[in-house]
Amino acid sequence: MNKIKALREKMMQLEIDGMIIENPVNIFYLTGIQAEGTLIINDKENLFITDGRYIEDLNNSLTIDDEIIALSVHTLEKEEYFKMFENCIKVGFEENYITYAEYTNIVRKYRIKEATETDGLIEKMREIKNQNEIVYIEKACNITDNCFLHIIDFIKPGISEKDIAIEIQKFIIENGGDGLAFDTIVASGENSSKPHVIPTNRIIQKGDAIILDFGAKYNGYCADMTRTVFVGEISDETKALYDFVLKVQTRAFNKYKNNADCNEIATSVQNELYVHNFDLIHALGHGVGLEIHEKPILSTKSNYTLREDMVVTNEPGIYIPRKIWN
């Protein structure tokens, strides 16, 4: 089904008469439009209000089947905004996206009678991927997998964390990715216990552990891969730890099933880590799609249920400050 139609059905169930959608990711998801603007769903039609940079392109690409009317912000009079929701009482907005200032502005601008939070309505639709979306994510994952194979060949003593990050970016854009799904993390040696965001000039040395966290984007859809690799020989203690985390991950993976409770899975991982005096310092996993972090969250504080056609990560980790990797 057309995604806007599916949204309209959900709005009807919630007795919401209209909706203002500003989040460009949600707009792309619903319409395929990649332009800055506002999507208006009212009792009669679907409007997309945008500016001079996009309007010509939209008028050429939108067809009657899209059921979207593109309007230029420059030609709209004040009164035309009032008319958009004149037959609507409850108008939904994206309380998790629009700012407090935008909220006060839209209520005034559209003369909204009853602005209502929608509790991530569109984000919830996005949790369940359709077959096209899954194909795009698989393609993003393939590019990311190939990049990993390339990068473990590329890593050697003498190059820096930054060199590795640049090579990852180059590989992804040269091999069909739109670009990076998120800023690459390359954390080596003493940096590997503090997986911070910016690759440094630190030079890779023999015996280093390196945490790689990266992913490609394909047709707007993200991949997310985390791997710990070692340069040369490692101690038995380190190997045992690596194998332990891998085992924990594998056991968790077997629990990723339709109707499984996310909290239960994360708690079982946390308990396995507790037994060895470790802790789960971040979520076990999260949904992936048009954004790198989507619902559901798999954590000991979350309350989601896994459903068929969700796409989620499984990334337990142990971080030991200054203990093992030097």
Place this chain on the structure above:
Amino acid sequence: MNKIKALREKMMQLEIDGMIIENPVNIFYLTGIQAEGTLIINDKENLFITDGRYIEDLNNSLTIDDEIIALSVHTLEKEEYFKMFENCIKVGFEENYITYAEYTNIVRKYRIKEATETDGLIEKMREIKNQNEIVYIEKACNITDNCFLHIIDFIKPGISEKDIAIEIQKFIIENGGDGLAFDTIVASGENSSKPHVIPTNRIIQKGDAIILDFGAKYNGYCADMTRTVFVGEISDETKALYDFVLKVQTRAFNKYKNNADCNEIATSVQNELYVHNFDLIHALGHGVGLEIHEKPILSTKSNYTLREDMVVTNEPGIYIPRKIWN
């Protein structure tokens, strides 16, 4: 002066007793901290609340001179949040950054007596750059200039818009940039009148006009360059148009002076375009800094005054659908 001290002075003038800062760009600007978290300014101290991924690194890098206490979100009890603003009446928040949902959440979470909008207080501070910031922006501009010189050599019939975009990205990351300041625009031939966001597979042909819009980031600071280039010979009509826009830009540039009125400058450009039946379909310019689009805006609808040490763009343009570049 320390930027947090400067902020505290401005808060005092506005009779704001405390402030909650969530925008990571503002947090980086004020503290140099590049980590997800919340900066709390209260009557006694500056707190940075973050999570397990960042806390070790922060505790190592923050010194007594930073006057910032890092707290882990995992160890904070509910009551500790209540205490943070117990001596504050008016607590400012970033109404242009936090969502409506976050607004309702912080009021509850910190038991705020009087949450108050701050009208872009920190963003206003960021309009005026200090000497370090100017050096970083100049460096970002240098990398971007060199990239342009490289790319005009690189462009030739037979390659695609995407090829050009990839080469720009490669050049910037290989020549000292942190990465791109924003998604590169490469719009050629019939695409050049609709400067949309995504470079396509369209193959560059002799006689094409190509709009390039790109920039490097350096130490977090952005550069923003727009250029129209031509492949091979162009018609006299096209050349006349190019020269016209260049002249308009140069005349505008001569008006970029301390105390100049942004609206007046943009209006004078618009009037020059009107004379030849063109229009200014986007803003004439905008501030550049840690973000690619900052205040002030130079447009016929804006109301800003240029001040010394602001960094702003000057980018008039004419877009003629399907008329000239084919």
